[in-house]
Amino acid sequence: MKRLSRMMMLFGLLGCVSVTALRAQDKCLSCHEATIGGQAVALFKRDIHHAKGISCAGCHGGDSKTEEMDQAMNAKAGYIGVPKGDEISKACASCHANAEKMKSFGSNLPTNQFQNLQESVHGKLSTSGKERIVQCTTCHNSHGIVSVHNASSPVFALNIVKTCTKCHADASFMRMYNPSLPVDQLDKYRTSVHGIRNAKGDVKVAECASCHGSHDIRNAKDTKSNVYATNVPSTCARCHSNSDYMKEYRIPTDQFDKFSNSVHGVALLKKHDLGAPACNSCHGNHAATPPGISSVSKVCGTCHALNADLFSTSPHKKAFDDRKLPECETCHSNHEIIIATDKLIGVTSEAVCSRCHGEAQNSKGYAAAKAMRSLIDSLENSEKKATELVNEAEQKGMEISEAKYKLRDAHQARLESRTMVHAFNEGRFRDVASKGVAVSATVSEEATKALDEYVFRRLGLGIATLAITILAISLYIFIRRIERRQSRGTQ
Amino acid sequence: MKTVWSKTYNWINERVELDGLVEFMGKKYVPVNSHSIWYYFGGVSLFLFIIQVVTGILLLLYYKGGEALAFESIQFIMSKVQFGWLIRSIHSWAANLFILTAMIHMFSVYFGKAYRKPREITWVTGMIMFFLALGFGFSGYLLPWNELAFFATKVGTDIAGVVPVVGKPIMEFLRGGEDVTGATLSRFFGFHVAVLPGIFTVFLGIHLLLVQRQGMSEPVSYADEGAKERKTMPFFPNFLLRDMLLWLIVLNLLAILAVFFPWELGKKADLFASAPAGIKPEWYFLFMFQTLKYIPGRVLVIDGEVLGILVFGLGGLLWLLVPFWDRKSSRGERNRFINYAGLGIVFYIIVLTIVGWIV
């Protein structure tokens, strides 16, 4: 019996030795497992670095081939102990920022994460002043690091929200760095389509990193940020314009193209006018959801306040809500909002009114639309005519500054009438437009008077010159006659 | 017609005794020679002065002095008052033509030596009127209160202030203060419509009286050649009618200028704005202005500008007193020096004016 148990112990020992031989590379792990144990060991066994054959010494330094503590955990062998602060990220970067090293492990991961992190908003110094706010391990954990596509990774699509909100939902923490930054993004996110699907397990929808980036996160006011106003449309378009990606969701994928052609798109993307809306201005940021049918005008009305107010009290409000027609969008479209010219109103084929109003159906609106269009046209024509006349008079050198000044009122009436259209009330519209027409008529009259005066002056001069010439000639003849008489008298 | 005329004449004659005067005037003759054309320029100057008085009075009906309204009132005259444009443009053009014809008249008298005895006082009164005319031009130019006028006045009164000792007080008297402000405008308005016309009329009266009393001056060469039979024409009615004819043509010329070259108004003066580039005075001051620019900043111990002003002052004084130091002409002798000096001055004025305009 003793021989068997001793044999078994020998075999066991041999087995252990062989197994240990297999793990001959990572003596750190084996020793720590046998002795201290702990979470780090347990986690590291599942770590991708461990699977790739990297030992504890790969990050902590030292000699992983010997069991002798003094030799293994020797600073001369490169042992750095438990790295603190920036040393952590530097340790990760010693491989992850080195393209050759990464290739040698057969990895196609990008190698600029560390540099991006340093330049990002997270790369700023923490309140201690000794280290950066975020280290690699803050989001990726230290041991048990797995691929981002692995469901147990803290940066996996379904987990990342929890990782970010560890700090970003903590008001007392955020207060130390940016007190005005909101901390309710998660709550809002969970009301959005993205958030709801994400909670149900959809890994394709947008989560924090999809829009904000991962390592290169910058303040939204930074022009290089993915969520800087002029970059927002292309950030959203990364998914929403990809028809293959969006196939299963069955929503259109032409919004970005349409938006780029719209007034808002041209203003924001080409002219860099930050007053123009990006996707989030109408859809929201974290609570991104298209506005409801009866609230479209309120959303547009945050900028187009006068139009929205007029619309809300107009007969169209009830008519649209009853028919479940979205308010501003029905006439102006949502993404491809083109410049609203005068052609938009009226009863011609280009006008939107004729979509619902005809001579037979909704005829009251038909008559109003027709009247408003003709008023706008006459306003434009009268203003143009007045301007032409004033310019002609000015060019001829006539004093016409007062009439020119009055023209401003005509211009103003035209702009005000375009807004007043949204009351869809012929009477109110007429009040505004007729003021402009009256001013234009007055100016035209004054300019015409000036032009007539110009002709009159030249005509008058001609007549006066004629009179003077005849007088001068006859006077001269008279003088000659007197002189002849005088000379005859003296002879 | 004739009886009305003779009845009126008799009525006045019984009370004021016109017969002697009429007889005297009837004897007045004007020499007819190759230089006769110059005799007309005095009359044309007088005519233009009368035009100024008439158009000036008409403008007074609508002009509002004071910096709040001066510019706008002229805009009003140009655009809202019937024929206001005509009256204003004629007034501005006639002012320039008046100074031009006065200069021509002055130089023709100078070269004809008509200032010699017994016509010294006629010359002096004429010169005083010329200086007053320049004052009319300078003061009237400011009245529209536009940008150009404002800065021209600033520069002009600055130069006046450069005169040693009395310069500063004179400048402040002209400006109604240290700077050119609304007070300056008020003063200039008063000078232009009341002070200068009053003084001018006195000297004009003396000048015309003397011309009538003494008759037209004959060229110096007449004295040489002895009592030949000279060609003359009676002042009344021949010369006078010819004068009228010329006046008629000048009037037409003014109307043509007013219609085809209307006088500009420009921008309203802004006391707090900086001067636009290339400010220069009206053409009749231009030769002096340009000369001052060419004098170096400092000549020996005197400031360049002061030297320039003093030289001009001295020159003007000599010119004014020419009847008293040109003894030769009084004696009836030819004076080549006067001719050459005069030609030189005319040449200098013309060249400097052109240069000042182009530059």
Next chain:
Amino acid sequence: MVNDTGSTDSTENRRDFLKYVLGGSLVAWLAAILYPIMAYIKPPKQAEVEVTSVKAGKVGAFEKDSGLIVRFGNKPVILMRNAAGEFRAFSATCTHLDCTVQYRKDMGLIWCACHNGRYDLNGRNVAGPPPRPLDEYRVVVQGDDIFISKKA
């Protein structure tokens, strides 16, 4: 003899003709002079020139916390007096689409009626479509008079 009277007749006819032409053209000339003068003297429809620009009004006549549009040459300028009694002046041409702005006491700011553009009391565009602030004009108070001029 006959020739004499004949020639005297024809010369007399010529003289009469000349006298008529002379007299007639003299009358025509007088008319051409007097007509403009008479027309000029007759007061025009708009009897007086309007007060404009530069001198914008009297301090005493200007209430605190109010605004006024003043014509500055050919442009409108809004002159405001705040509650503390200080004067500010800005271009009244909205930087969006050139409408004329106004001072709104109830809003405590400058407002544009066309598209709801708003400017604060420093002329800065704070809400709505205006892309740029309003140009400021210089206000100088001399005695009881308010002067507006362009900022250098």
